[in-house]
Amino acid sequence: MIQVKDLHKGFGDVQVLKGITTTFEPGKTSLIIGQSGSGKTVFLKSLIGLHTPEEGTIAFDGRVNTKFTNEEKRQWRQEIGMVFQGSALFDSQTVEENVMFPLKMFTDQSQSEMLDRVNFVLNRVNLENSNYKLPAELSGGMQKRVAIARAIVMNPKYLFCDEPNSGLDPQTATVIDNLIQEITDEYKITTVINTHDMNSVMEIGEKILFLKNGIKAWEGTNEEIFKTDNEAVVGFVYSSNLFKKVRVAYLNETN
Numbered sequence: 391m392i393q394v395k396d397l398h399k400g401f402g403d404v405q406v407l408k409g410i411t412t413t414f415e416p417g418k419t420s421l422i423i424g425q426s427g428s429g430k431t432v433f434l435k436s437l438i439g440l441h442t443p444e445e446g447t448i449a450f451d452g453r454v455n456t457k458f459t460n461e462e463k464r465q466w467r468q469e470i471g472m473v474f475q476g477s478a479l480f481d482s483q484t485v486e487e488n489v490m491f492p493l494k495m496f497t498d499q500s501q502s503e504m505l506d507r508v509n510f511v512l513n514r515v516n517l518e519n520s521n522y523k524l525p526a527e528l529s530g531g532m533q534k535r536v537a538i539a540r541a542i543v544m545n546p547k548y549l550f551c552d553e554p555n556s557g558l559d560p561q562t563a564t565v566i567d568n569l570i571q572e573i574t575d576e577y578k579i580t581t582v583i584n585t586h587d588m589n590s591v592m593e594i595g596e597k598i599l600f601l602k603n604g605i606k607a608w609e610g611t612n613e614e615i616f617k618t619d620n621e622a623v624v625g626f627v628y629s630s631n632l633f634k635k636v637r638v639a640y641l642n643e644t645n
């Protein structure tokens with residue numbers, strides 16, 4: 391579980407996060423949404439320790455990250471997996487080498503132990519028989535699968551994803567969303583995703599945090615987001631005619 395309390399982060403005179411308090415639970419996929427510039431990336435970077443808050447705390451299963459000793463920080467780094475926009479694979483390395491990288495970096499497993507684990511996670515993301523391919527030989531969706539495999543190879547407690555399905559067609563995006571949700575549930579990972587994709591919100595948003603101008607303007611589940619009267623969230627999520635219609639249809643069906 392990740393507990394965020396009264397998180398403030400700014401740059402110079404500009405205050406970006408203005409006191410965010412929330413909780414992310416294990417086994418749940420939590421999505422951060424909000425307009426461009428609302429602070430989603432700064433928030434995610436704060437969670438992974440790339441920004442230090444001016445005020446407030448982030449606790450990982452009770453451990454406040456700004457109070458970590460060097461050893462605790464090393465340990466915590468091994469507990470987090472990340473999937474970046476654009477997959478961020480090493481272009482000159484094969485799929486197998488990309489996925490094995492964290493194991494080489496953080497463990498002293500033998501080559502055969504590492505290979506077993508790599509094959510296990512590649513199998514889990516349905517990417518068998520691609521070990522020796524280079525990223526350039528893969529489709530965008532396959533590259534995302536490799537990125538997910540690499541992110542979970544260390545069996546993380548926490549998984550952070552920045553726009554995991556950007557640049558993918560809607561069908562592949564849904565497959566990737568569902569894969570992340572299945573893995574989150576299966577391994578009881580605490581997963582936090584930054585997204586602009588309203589389809590993801592509807593499909594996998596077990597918890598949704600809506601940021602507006604650096605504050606938490608709303609939070610709830612994907613079912614609650616259909617029913618909410620919160621003007622800011624309704625105006626943002628249902629800005630397209632299609633989603634307006636989806637909302638009306640959902641409300642008619644469930645009332």
Ligand SMILES: Nc1ncnc2c1ncn2[C@@H]1O[C@H](COP(=O)(O)OP(=O)(O)OP(=O)(O)O)[C@@H](O)[C@H]1O
Nearest residue numbers: 401404406424425426427428429430431432433586
């Ligand atoms: N390193 C930085 N230095 C100064 N200002 C920053 C820095 N990082 C972010 N900001 C500012 O913080 C605000 C929020 O940015 P952030 O990238 O978190 O928005 P976002 O919600 O992720 O937007 P988008 O959806 O477009 O990615 C912006 O006004 C941005 O200019």
